[in-house]
Amino acid sequence: MKIVALVKQTFDSEAKIALEGGKINRQGISLIMNPYDEYAVEEALKLKEKHGGEVTVVTVGPDEATEAVRQALAMGADQSILVNPGTEDIDEYTTAKILAKAVSGLEYDLIIGGFRAIDDGSAQVAGRVAEILNLPVVNMVTKLEVDGGKAIATSDIEGGSAVMEVPLPAVITAQKGLNEPRYPSMKGIMQAKKKPLKKIGLSDLGLDASQVAAKVKVLSYSLPPARAAGKIIPGEPAEAAAALAKALREEAKII
């Protein structure tokens, strides 16, 4: 079984965000593999262990995203492609167009990504890739079984969950709960250094920048206004609880 995992490198959620020159200052921010993509890679590896085959990791990002790719290789993925778009002026449309083009040059039975990127993510890139490649998609999957050319996926829906069956190839996005991602072993880290990591640019995919130009234009970046310091309600627990109920009623007028 040939599986493609879509992996994005994101800001660490602990990172302190500051602005410089009206933009996010990227200096000194630690970068991680998008947590949802860890679930995606883990699931791909489990399927490979069960059915045989190979896992290819595809990333769109700057050269520094190599680190996230290496992590996926160290977890057990077989090979990887990093497409550097050569500009920071990209949106989900750009990313999806590039990913789809890169993936279309591979053999695959299943494409698996994260449901959402935790930085500026918007839960749309994987779905867009499915649309471009004319594949069915099941989002927010918490359980996956693959068998005889079809996938059976349990996914979150409004107010519950649903079990969906889709023919392969298909696109699946991972939701928290799908699995527990493994940590790369020492051996895995050593082996990853020898695994294929193909770094390419748009022209290698036969794309030029105008074909993937962003549709979205960011007008401004700002930091959220700090919440005004709140009130600590004094007193013993019972006393404070009563005073809180009163404040919510009379002051905040919310209950």
Add this chain to the structure above:
Amino acid sequence: MAKGILVFAEQRDGKIKKVTYELLSASKKIANQLGEEVSAVLVGKGVSALANGLGEYGADKVYVIENDALENYTTDAYTNVVADLVKQNEPTAFLLGCSITGRDLAAQVAQRLDTGLLTDCINVAVENGQIVFTRPIYAGKAIITATIPEARPVMATIRPNVLPVDEPQAGKSAEVINVSANVGSIRTTVKDVIRQVSARPELTEADVIVSGGRGMKGPENFKLLEDLADVLGAAVGASRAAVDAGWVPQSIQVGQTGKTVSPNLYLAAGISGAIQHLAGMSSSKIIVAVNKDAEANIFKSADYGVVGDLFEVLPVLTQEIKKLKA
């Protein structure tokens, strides 16, 4: 020529979701400024009776797409019929709620129409003739404003519970247009649907949420929060620590890897206030924290805080609110 603001009228089990009204109210404002009209698209099986009510909330026109195959949401069928409608009507903008369904559908339709999409927005306005959206990024640590200058329609999903709903205009009706649609081939088969039956409001739409964290110490103690939720008509949420401990289901996790919520009142009990938790609830209007550690980070974001043992505070709070409401 692109014209008009189109809203996805999301319904479930024959009931319009509240975010639809929020979208209509917001659309009315931007449509007035642009001199355009507001329409809605209602999709499902046996949903046409819901169309007229949308007029009271600001829809000038409602497109109704009914088909047996549209009873359950499937990405394929909904994308096919909605994308076709958008292609035929060429609206300036197409807005959806940032629900599970809205998010899924928006990505597919945006790509099929070769346009941009801004998701999980918390505001929309007209500036210099352009529709400009505001959205938080990096777990709410930064805010951007953005637009889609050329591609049409401009597409966005809006976070539920953030934008106000205008008073409905009683008796105002919408022009209802039945659209016969081709659902196309549906590649996914829905084998089973498991509904969480709960008498409580849904987390993302609730006006009040009471959440518990590791400080709840065990699943049995969530009863304290449920009692409080009962008197407040609230939904119950949780931190990731409580979910990962297996005390409560993943579906009620609030935060960066859980649900994003914006209730009028969010009460956090035994939750320390990690940035990943705040990411999911910091757009709440009033935040209350109950924590025995006076240094807990949650107090920095809380409008009201009680420093104390939640096992003593919560039962009294429930009783006191019951008295006030009596």
